Amino acid sequence: MGGSMSCSCKENSSFSRRHEIHIVPQVLEVHVPRGCKWVSGLYKLVDDAKANRYPLWKSVDADIFIYSMNNGRWGIGAHQEKAQGFDTETAYVFNDTPHEGLMPHHLMGGWMHSRPAWTPDEGIKCREVDVSVVLERADEKRKHKVPRQPPKIMQQAAAKQQAVNEAASDDKSDEKLEEELAKKLEV
Numbered sequence: 001m002g003g004s005m006s007c008s009c010k011e012n013s014s015f016s017r018r019h020e021i022h023i024v025p026q027v028l029e030v031h032v033p034r035g036c037k038w039v040s041g042l043y044k045l046v047d048d049a050k051a052n053r054y055p056l057w058k059s060v061d062a063d064i065f066i067y068s069m070n071n072g073r074w075g076i077g078a079h080q081e082k083a084q085g086f087d088t089e090t091a092y093v094f095n096d097t098p099h100e101g102l103m104p105h106h107l108m109g110g111w112m113h114s115r116p117a118w119t120p121d122e123g124i125k126c127r128e129v130d131v132s133v134v135l136e137r138a139d140e141k142r143k144h145k146v147p148r149q150p151p152k153i154m155q156q157a158a159a160k161q162q163a164v165n166e167a168a169s170d171d172k173s174d175e176k177l178e179e180e181l182a183k184k185l186e187v
Helices: 079-083 131-143 152-169 174-186
Strands: 005-008 019-024 028-032 041-051 054-059 065-068 076-079 093-095 110-113 126-130
Touching: 028 131, 041 065, 041 131, 076 079, 093 174
Parallel strands: none
Antiparallel strands: 005 019, 028 041, 028 126, 041 054, 054 065, 065 076, 076 093, 093 110
């Protein structure tokens, strides 16, 4: 797939296959059908960032990451792991196979989720996707975005202005105008 880059691992790494990693995907897609379903989605490579000397990907939708745990396995975790600099063996989802330099999408099986307990799940998939998929999904989100309701203060200001305009067109006393205005602002 397009958009990949190369990366080499240090020979003294206990997790390395002692060769170059030839393809580091720009975008990975994770599907978790059971358990921690909310980690499913697209993950973009974080430029100039590593987790335990390996590439790091961040979800395009949340503060969730795919990272190499300090035990040489790929994990998917969040802000707790980030706060520890990914120097951890914790994750919501992880692959039980030591990766030895293989990227997450090249590991076959072995994925587990933590809901309700550590459970092997052959349905968990990680695959490389083209960068254009991220752009397409962003366009879809923009098209289906529900317009926000104006803040209440803006609604009140509009009601006040409308009341002032209506009052100006009528010949009412100032007291009567203030009463009507107060009623409209209560709504």
